[in-house]
Amino acid sequence: MKHTTLTSHDQGKKSGQMMCPNCSEAIPVTFHALLVEGKLICKNPSCKTVLQLNRAQSQTAISSMKKLQAGLKEIS
Amino acid sequence: MADFDLHELLAAPILAMNEAEAQNSARYVELLEEYAFEPAKAGGIRKLSTLSFSYMRAEPDGTAQLQNVEIPLVQFLPISGVSIETAKLNYALKINPSTEKASGRLKMLGRLAETVESNTPLSGNLNIEIQLKQVDMPQGVMSLLQASSSGVREVPMPKEEPAPPVDVPVELPDKFIDFEVLEKSAKVIAPGQDYATVIRPSFVEGLKKYDAKVSLTLSSHPKGALSFEGQDKQVINDREDFKIKFLTSPRIDEYKASTKVKLLILVSAEIDGKEAAQFTHSIVLQRRISRKRPEKIITKKPRKVIK
CATH class of the missing domain: 2.60.40.2410 (Uncharacterised protein PF12988, DUF3872)
Structure with a gap:
């Protein structure tokens, strides 16, 4: 299953990833991780911090992402 | 087919490309507004749409504290702008021999030349080859990203505080x-x-x-x-x-x-x-008491002498 990485641009700060709040390692962010799994996991083997998405507090952002994902599927 | 001024013929595709770029930019802003921000409220300031995560953070004292972090969605959005990098225009023009000289300026009239294989309606003689490039982030969006990345908020989740001690009067015996x-x-x-x-x-x-x-x-x-x-x-x-x-x-x-x-x-x-x-x-x-008694000085009273 292909997971679209939310990477919008390479100039300046690269989006589509976030810094792990515990170890500052880059955590790749995908639609699948956010919309299906509902969590992000730090890939640093000595950290493995789990960032659990608080769905109730992120409703607007989640619906925006769903809309965006549908739009991207349509054009691809 | 009507004849056009030559400058109109040359400028028309360039203007069209400019218009396309302007529309593209406008659409970019629309998308950004649609996805990156909370819905507008009457008269209110639009807030960035955020994703909220909770995670366990190790504290310096070795305990784990549940922490909340809010990240603006704009940090993740795959909305990118494109712009025309190069455009190659090939015209085949047919200049009207009845070139006019109006108001002291040479006015060339022309039309797009008919191609040799003009038997199909789709054939043309204006070929435009456009190469697109991913657009550099507009300064405003860069500022927005920068502001939103500094707007990542870490909020400690409220700890389950132990119940406050009941203020029981201390009753201790005199010698405890x-x-x-x-x-x-x-x-x-x-x-x-x-x-x-x-x-x-x-x-x-x-x-x-x-x-x-x-x-x-x-x-x-x-x-x-x-x-x-x-x-x-x-x-x-x-x-x-x-x-x-x-x-x-x-x-x-x-x-x-x-x-x-x-x-x-x-x-x-x-x-x-x-x-x-x-x-x-x-x-x-217990201390050792000295047995040695201090010397007593006895002073004898003088006897009364009765004469």
């Missing part, structure tokens, strides 16, 4: 510790000698139910009869032997025989950082 003297370095004290004794404190039940910090301060009676190692308060624990060392004063021999030399132990109990109670325990120290 008993002392048992286990050892003495000598049975009696002598002037200018080092002396040591070991005592074992026993906390009474009434004290044990409080998480009390018990400390003692040593002194002597008469004042200055004994000098101690460590003059500060010393913490003691229940059933934990405690050694007291002191040096006797060379002057204790000069005290009256009736004077008792005492080791004074001021015991203080602190509960929740507050002084709750204290008492003084005294241990009488």
Whole structure:
């Protein structure tokens, strides 16, 4: 299953990833991780911090992402 | 087919590309507004749409604290702009021989030339080859990203606070510790000698139910009869032997025989950082009383002489 990485641009700060709040390692962010799994996991083997998405507090952002994902599927 | 001014013919595709770029930029802003921000409220400031995560963070004291982090969605959005990098225009124009000279300017009229294979309606003679590039982030969006990345908010989740202690009045007996003297370095004290004794404190039940910090301060009676190692308060624990060392004063021999030399132990109990109670325990120290009696000077009254 292909997971679209939310990477919008390479100039300046690269989006589509976030810094792990515990170890500052880059955590790749995908639609699948956010919309299906509902969590992000730090890939640093000595950290493995789990960032659990608080769905109730992120409703607007989640619906925006769903809309965006549908739009991207349509054009691809 | 009508003839056009030559400059109109040349400019038309360029203007069209400019228009396309403008529309593209407008759409980019629309998308950004649609996805990156919360829906507009009447008269209110639009807030960035955020994703909220919770995670466990290790604290310096080794405990784990549930933390909340809010990240603006704009940090993740795959919305990118494109713009025309290069455009190659191929025209085949047919210039009208009836070129006019109007208002002192040469006016060339022309039309797109018919191609040789003009038998199909789709064939044309204006070929535009456009190469697109991913557009550099507009400065405004860069600023927005920068502002939103600094707007990542970490909020500690409220800890489950332990129930506040019930303010129970402290009721301690007057003497809340008993002392048992286990050892003495000598049975009696002598002037200018080092002396040591070991005592074992026993906390009474009434004290044990409080998480009390018990400390003692040593002194002597008469004042200055004994000098101690460590003059500060010393913490003691229940059933934990405690050694007291002191040096006797060379002057204790000069005290009256009736004077008792005492080791004074001021015991203080602190509960929740507050002084709750204290008492003084005294241990009488036997000293060697000099048998040597001071010489008595007897003055005899002169006898009355009766003459």
